[in-house]
Amino acid sequence: MEVINKYVTIKCHINGAPNESDFEIKTETFSLSVESGSNNVVVKSLYLSIDPYQINRMKSYSSSQNTISQAVGIVPGEAIDASGVGRVVASGHPDFERGDLVSGKISWGEYTIVKGANIDKLDLMGFPPSYHVGILALSGLTAYAGFFEVCKPKKGEKVFVSAASGSVGNLVGQYAKLFGCSVVCCAGSKQKVELLKEKLGFDDAFNYKEETDLESALKRYFPDGIDIYFDNVGAEMLEAAVANMNAFGRVAVCGVISEYTDTAKHAAPNMLDVVYKRITVRGFLCIDHMNLFADFISTTANHLRNGKIHVIEDISQGLESIPAAFTGLFRGDNVGKKIVQIIDE
Amino acid sequence: MEVINKYVTIKCHINGAPNESDFEIKTETFSLSVESGSNNVVVKSLYLSIDPYQINRMKSYSSSQNTISQAVGIVPGEAIDASGVGRVVASGHPDFERGDLVSGKISWGEYTIVKGANIDKLDLMGFPPSYHVGILALSGLTAYAGFFEVCKPKKGEKVFVSAASGSVGNLVGQYAKLFGCSVVCCAGSKQKVELLKEKLGFDDAFNYKEETDLESALKRYFPDGIDIYFDNVGAEMLEAAVANMNAFGRVAVCGVISEYTDTAKHAAPNMLDVVYKRITVRGFLCIDHMNLFADFISTTANHLRNGKIHVIEDISQGLESIPAAFTGLFRGDNVGKKIVQIIDE
Numbered sequence A, B: 001m002e003v004i005n006k007y008v009t010i011k012c013h014i015n016g017a018p019n020e021s022d023f024e025i026k027t028e029t030f031s032l033s034v035e036s037g038s039n040n041v042v043v044k045s046l047y048l049s050i051d052p053y054q055i056n057r058m059k060s061y062s063s064s065q066n067t068i069s070q071a072v073g074i075v076p077g078e079a080i081d082a083s084g085v086g087r088v089v090a091s092g093h094p095d096f097e098r099g100d101l102v103s104g105k106i107s108w109g110e111y112t113i114v115k116g117a118n119i120d121k122l123d124l125m126g127f128p129p130s131y132h133v134g135i136l137a138l139s140g141l142t143a144y145a146g147f148f149e150v151c152k153p154k155k156g157e158k159v160f161v162s163a164a165s166g167s168v169g170n171l172v173g174q175y176a177k178l179f180g181c182s183v184v185c186c187a188g189s190k191q192k193v194e195l196l197k198e199k200l201g202f203d204d205a206f207n208y209k210e211e212t213d214l215e216s217a218l219k220r221y222f223p224d225g226i227d228i229y230f231d232n233v234g235a236e237m238l239e240a241a242v243a244n245m246n247a248f249g250r251v252a253v254c255g256v257i258s259e260y261t262d263t264a265k266h267a268a269p270n271m272l273d274v275v276y277k278r279i280t281v282r283g284f285l286c287i288d289h290m291n292l293f294a295d296f297i298s299t300t301a302n303h304l305r306n307g308k309i310h311v312i313e314d315i316s317q318g319l320e321s322i323p324a325a326f327t328g329l330f331r332g333d334n335v336g337k338k339i340v341q342i343i344d345e
Helices: A054-058 A129-133 A138-150 A169-179 A190-199 A214-221 A235-243 A271-276 A286-305 A319-329 B054-058 B129-133 B138-150 B169-179 B190-199 B214-221 B235-243 B271-276 B286-305 B319-329
Strands: A002-010 A023-031 A040-049 A081-091 A101-107 A111-115 A119-121 A158-161 A182-187 A204-207 A226-231 A245-253 A280-283 A313-317 A337-341 B002-010 B023-031 B040-049 B081-091 B101-107 B111-115 B119-121 B158-161 B182-187 B204-207 B226-231 B245-253 B280-283 B313-317 B337-341
Touching: A002 A319, A023 A319, A040 A101, A040 A129, A081 A129, A101 A111, A101 A129, A129 A337, A138 A169, A138 A245, A138 A286, A158 A169, A169 A182, A169 A226, A182 A190, A190 A204, A204 A214, A214 A235, A226 A235, A235 A245, A235 A271, A245 B271, A271 B245, A271 B280, A280 B271, A313 A319, A319 A337, B002 B319, B023 B319, B040 B101, B040 B129, B081 B129, B101 B111, B101 B129, B129 B337, B138 B169, B138 B245, B138 B286, B158 B169, B169 B182, B169 B226, B182 B190, B190 B204, B204 B214, B214 B235, B226 B235, B235 B245, B235 B271, B313 B319, B319 B337
Parallel strands: A158 A182, A158 A226, A182 A204, A226 A245, A245 A280, A313 A337, B158 B182, B158 B226, B182 B204, B226 B245, B245 B280, B313 B337
Antiparallel strands: A002 A023, A040 A081, A040 A111, A040 A337, A081 A101, A101 A119, A280 B280, B002 B023, B040 B081, B040 B111, B040 B337, B081 B101, B101 B119
């Protein structure tokens, strides 16, 4: 059986802030059956993950594209692979059958042909499928591994999280509170700041757009200094955090969204602070911490069942909403994990 | 008995590159006896350590001055404490007697009154006293701890060292070679580069002043990338090293001499590289690694006895030479550990 498959692609490489007009919805004739002898699996998309890092794959060149297979450049006109949850509609692989719920790399499209070994059967564990694109998937693991493994927190330490209403930041703050740290966060709107303080119970939060001097702002919010900075933004915020860091402070660099769309923008922290305060700045990717996945899932699922973690999701409807959903990440439109639901089963 | 004690001081705070005219030799009447009931020790200086970090103490303000007691600001007109080796000329402390050789914090002067517990008796172990100001003292420990503890090297890794003819850099390179790493270094003159290649046997070395594009230079010298960068200079060199770093690369930030005399100058490494290549940038100070001192001394003394480590010292004569010796550090005048010999016993 054949259908028309719609998928999102870029018209050309994107080297600055992305616009919706940089994207195109393409269509193709798509077979819903698997050739005999192939172990392919045909997956119908249900929920797709919308992540800022994809912008680095859309550039004509970024050094990041040479690092790992997940960061390889996206070719204009071709389908864009992304994490998602879907339903098997045809399978040539013995481990999968029609109707199975799966998670893994599919595409920003309605249907994807996946090599059987490159997808996982999904156990919902009683949670909505969208959780398995965000909080119980790589966003969650990034927060968990980044906080516990990279930041190596001690109870009572003072934690600063930027972009704290984003997919990873809100969870880092929640893990840090549950662990016994004090947490002050920043975000880019009054509404987000209220959410962080009132719903998530962080010790404090501020709107960085209302601050003219980030270094002074952090001095106000951290009169006793910062022990851990979980960096999602880079640039001036990283500089201000380093200036306010305590001795033996740790910076986990998860992402630097403010530098993604402006290649001339780089954090220039005071290196005398780095030396004299013996600060460690460490970049990390969740893919290096898959050994923690089982721990992460059981811990997080328990917290969810006990109501100790709040899930902040921002779900748009339909494949056509992907360009707006993605470009909105760079305008700070999303509150929580950005997800697009492709079909309502 | 009283003598005239000469000592070096700064006339006023120094906020840029230091000039000899910023310094002054002062004299004072100085008693060579100890008051009864005091546990003070009067030490006559023999060899004094001349270190770039002192410039950060000479500034009217540097955040570094708030970090550790060793980095506290220097008051114009007052004596400047520094590491050195000296001879006890009078003692009120039961552990010390006239004639003892001691090492520790004395001052850039001919004589110092030291509280007895704040100095150590020195066992020369068959080495010249100057070694106990450099290679067998904090410069050596900095290289040893920085390389083995902070860089966590593996055999065969590719190591880059900047300011490699300096007190710490030359030793890092030598430890790295002995450990089984390949080592490429840079320095600021043809003569230094020859020394690094020919006498110290590094795999390669280059004069950074002859390179117009440091990133390209490092690409030439490290076609397979850098695993470890031991940073003594900061700024553009740190940026170029990060750009050439391999996945899981480590940067040990020992010092950033190019940033010391220009507060507007900061390294602005590409943070996308830091994230995607999972680079760790870690500042450190040797004082946090005193637990390694015994290991460091026994390992280094063995290498010295077996002729496996070369000692590169640059010794000036006389207290009056201190201002030139110190300011020369920032012009790259020194080749190896800069020491001033105060008296020839």
